Structures are given as structure tokens and as C-alpha cells.
Amino acid sequence: MEILGNGELWAAYVADGEFKPYVWPIIGPTGKPFTREWPMGPGEGEKHDHPHQRSLWFTHGDVNGISFWEEAPGRGKTVHREFVTLEGGAKAVVVTRNDWVAPDGTVLLNDVRKLVFYPLGENRVIDFAIRLTAVADNVTFGDTKEGTFGLRVADSMTVDAKKGGKIVNSEGQEDKDAWGKKAKWVDYSGPVDSEIVGIAVLNHPSSFRFPTYWHVRTYGLFAANPFGWHDFVGRSDVSGAYTLGKGQSIELRYRVILHKGRTAEAKIPQLYEEYAAEPPLPLP
Template sequence: MNMSRSFKSFFIFIPTLVVGICVAVLCDVFSAQEFVSTKRMVVVRALAGEYPLAPVSVTLSGVKIVSDLIPTLRDVSTGAFIPTQLLSRDEKLQLVWIERKLGRGQTKRYELIFVKPKALKGAGLAEAKRVDGAVEFFINGELITAYRYGDAPKPYFYPLIGPTGKPVTRHFPMKKDVAGERTDHPHHRSMWFTFGDVNGIDFWAEGARCGRIEHRSYEAIESGVVFARVVAKCDWVGSDGKQLLEDTRELIVYCVEGVRLMDFNITLKAKDEDVRFGDTKEGMFGLRVACSMQVDGGSGRIVNSRGDENANAWGKRAEWCDYYGRVDGDVVGIAIFDHPQNFRHPTYWHVRTYGLFAANPFGVRSFTGSGDGSYMLRKGSSITFQYRIFIHKGSPKEADVASAYLAYAEPPHVSFE
């Protein structure tokens, strides 16, 4: 599912709906007084391959909202009700759910119905909770990550907890004196988005002459049975105090078991002048993996979708890249997926054997030794980047990372019948 193709009217919410409203129904039968059928069928088709786990959505165009009732889906073949959640986007209302174990060529049919909230029974819960200087994300009460700002020159996500319950990114510099951790590159803050040459200003590093990305406001904080979500506005400000860019950034954390599944989407807009992204390796959407996962001095390995491994993956283009190794004895991996709609897809990877792991479409000459990867964003124009983070147990082959990427790049086809 492409959860963020445009941010232009992305945050317009329907006034009669509660933001983040969700639906979770696991019972088999409702009485006639507890639900209303729309007589409309939603069809899901696995056209491109197999989908072990795939977030999907359908736009509720032409569907009349029933007063005091909430839309959800009922599986025609089994009668089971599907946990769903509403999302307002691009002035449209979407119904979102997660398909599991959808085989190649398989078709599923659902009846769109409306139910009373009091009739619903609970499934899992994804929560986004606002605290001082952060929004914390929980799945069934377990902390997964947090969007943080104010204590550093840029917002970042820390910690990042994997499916074994252990952190998969480095603690430093948020926590110092952690046994066994390297303390190089203090600007590598767990998971972040920034760039090293924006009109000649370095937003990647940190220091008096560097730029700052300042959190301005929250546009949405949502919880539900399918996902938790935060949307924030940020300003890119140079050392002279002049604003170059504004961004709208979104993190969606899906309510799934056995893996961690997140979507990070960001739209950058040039404010008062043209903005040039220079050709540098220092960018853009990045992670610093846990030290035990590093290739250098750790148990780690790097592999991308084109088969490049370890140091040979640096500067190469690929649809996805995976960094995996042991954390407290268990093998875990982090895969980053580059969306097909992204600029210069498949992206270049600034991935290092010492633990840095970043997607960067602008560093063409820096990576290849030729060409010019710089890009001019004209005044008032915007550019959007979309990434999925898939944190798994085992190796990329054992976790079937290729199928997980397919679910992102070519999700199941969803339509009304």
C-alpha cells in the first residue's frame, strides 16, 4: 500500500470523525441490530506474487457514512471480521488493514459493513503517546520507538526495538558509557533523516556552523488496531537563522507480531528561494545499527537486493538493503525499502561496515566517481521520499525480505466489486 503519495492535502480530517478511530472485531456473528451491510464487496488480488504480510487500503468513495456506526470488513468465505482502521488522506477516507499469508494468484472477498462501536471486540493495539519532547510508540504495551526532538540539532527516533525485544540501533550519543559501544560519529542518532549539503549548509553533522532541523508542530498523533502514527512539521534552519526548507514527516508503526514494520514518509518544500541538494555521500535517511550487528568487529553482514555484500554494497544502487547480525545471541536484521516512486529509484546506499546504514539518492559522483547527483528544488516546490523499515529475526533469506519488499513496491490489488 502506498500510504503517502502526496502531502499536499494529506492532513485534512473529516470533522465528524475522531482522529485515529479504529475498528477491531474478532467475533463471528453480529445481531441485525449491531451492524448494517452496505451490500458492497471489497476484492483483494495477489497479482504480483506471494504476500506473507501486506498493509493494504481501500478508498471509501461513494460510501455513505452511517451515523453512530463504524465501517469494517467481513471475510465472505469464513465470516470472520477483519481489524481495520480509518485514515483520512488527500481529502479521501481510507479503510486500512493488513493482509496475511496471501498466496500468489489468490483472491479474497470482503463485505463492507458498519458496526456499532460497543459491539466490537479488541485485537492488538498500536499506540502513539505524546510525552514531553517526544511521541512514544507501543505495540500491545511494548515500547517500539519514539520520535524525539529538542535535545539535539535534529529530530530522531530512539530507541528502535526489534522483534526479540532488544534495541537494534546504537545507544550513543543518547546514552553514554554503554559497554562495548563505539563513540565515533556522534551525529549518528539511532534513526534520522537529514542531508550534508543544502545550499552549501551541512545538516548531516552537528556543530555551531551546521544547520538545524527544528520541530515546529504535530499535525496528527493517532492510535489504533492496525497502526499508530505521528505526523510532524519541521523547519530546516541555517546557522545564520535563515529557513531553507520545511518538511512534513510521518512515521507509521504497524500492529504486527514477529517483526517490526514501519513506514517513514517525508515531503521537503523549498520556502523562500531555490534549494540545491549537493552531491555528497553524507545523507539521507539513516540508521546506526547496534554495535554487535556491525560487520567490523561484530557479527554483522550487509546484503542488498542486487546481491552485493558487505563493503561491496557501499555506493551501489538497490531496491532494498539489509544489515543483520547478532543482538544478545539472536540474529536480527534491519531492511530499508526504497519506494519505486522515490527520486532516482533504486537509490544509492551509504552503508558502511562500521554500522552506518543510509539511503542517499544525491551522492552520485561521491559513490561512483563520475556524474553530478545534485538536485535543484525550486522555490515553492516539494519532493517526497518514502521508505519502509522491516526489522526481522534471522537472515534476509530466512525472513523472506524479498517478499516483504514486494508487498511495499507492488502491494495486492484492492478494489470494489
């Protein structure tokens, strides 16, 4: 499904991905894509690594011992079941239901997810909320860094590209020091076609285990992960695993802001405070 703003393509929700739904492309306020093209497109000049990192997605690397993160035989799949809501206009709304299916066909859990696309000043915003509900008797999200709400930024924006890429979080930690840290928000900025732009991801206070840990890498992976404790703190005596009994749920919420300029220019701390003061994005 294409998301349009003023008749221009802003994004597309791809429901029929082989292993999971994802959002691609994602066009920022400069009119350029802010996330990596490959493997959905040829990705000329981009690194062709981590083929499971598809622009913007939601999965986890250990659900009852099964990885839904990688894309390969023997891995789990998040299967689109239905569109609940499709609305255009000033705020485009996409609501879907999905099943998390083990390699043997067993449905472990389902989710309802809501994405709202709209302008905020000169920024473009994607609000994301998801409710995960156990279908099996017990569903455990294992402690692994491979998760969960993820983006892969444009290659030119990455810190490793050495073109001016920068990671900053709400605690003042930067670049590789922001990896594995808890934060209310993280902003990843850098050049796209010679213009400095950024993607900020904000974690709403209503979200499960707020503030979340961040699996944000200098090569371009940008993910919020509330489960990967032992990897992030570097200790084997802690665990972020979490088990849902049949019918039990958790909810997570994020705001993605596509902006021009660096973190301070885009007023990300102020925008976070405004977001945090809003009521949680409701789910059906």
C-alpha cells in the first residue's frame, strides 16, 4: 500500500514480504529516501549485508527459541492476515493483523499493529504501535540483541561511511557509545545527497519496558530492543527474557521523525517531550 502526501509518494507498506511485513521506501522531507534500498531494490553503491534488515520492520530473534529476525529456511515468519484499517488524508492510517508462525506451521502469537503517517511542521512522521498476544500456552521473547523495532538507515548516513554520520541519544551518548544503552530517544543523522538529514526514533512512556535498550550500530542498523539485556550490559547473570501466558499481551509504541539537519536543529528533545505528553496511540 502506497502512502501519499500532497500527491507524492512518502512510503509504502509491504504486507506480503516473504518473511515479514515492512515499510519501504521511506521518503524524507528532502524528497530523498532515508532508508537503505537493498535488498528490496538494486542498492547501487550500498553494502549488501544483513539482507533481513528491510528499511523498517518489527521482529525478534528468539521467540520460543525460534528466530524471526533472520530470513532463511528454518526461521519463523510474520504472516500478514488482514488489513483492519486503511485510511488516506492528512493522516494516513494502516492497521493490520499478523500471525507469528513457526517453521512447523504453529502460530505462536499474533499482533495488531498501527502505523500513522503525517507531516509535523516540515518533518515527516510515522507513529507505530503494536500489541503482541500469545496464542500458544507460553510464548517467551528470549534475551538476544537481535531485535526488535528496526530500521536500516541510508548507507551515506552511517557513521562508518565517514561522511558525517552521527548517532546521539537522550542521555548524551554518541556513536558506538549509544549501542546497548537505555534511552528515551535516539537520533541518527548524516548526509543524503549532500544534505544533512536524520531519523529520530522516540520511545513512548506507555511502551513496554520504557525506556528501551537500543541496538543501534555505526554501520546503519537502528533498532529498539527491550529484551536483549545480557548482550547490552555484558553480563551473564541478567536476563531480559519475558514470557506471555496464552492470551496475555504487551504493547510497544514509537514515533519515527524524518527531519532535516542535526539533532539540535530538528529540536528532537523538545519533540520528544511533546510526544511523551500525548496519550498512547490507541490500538483496536
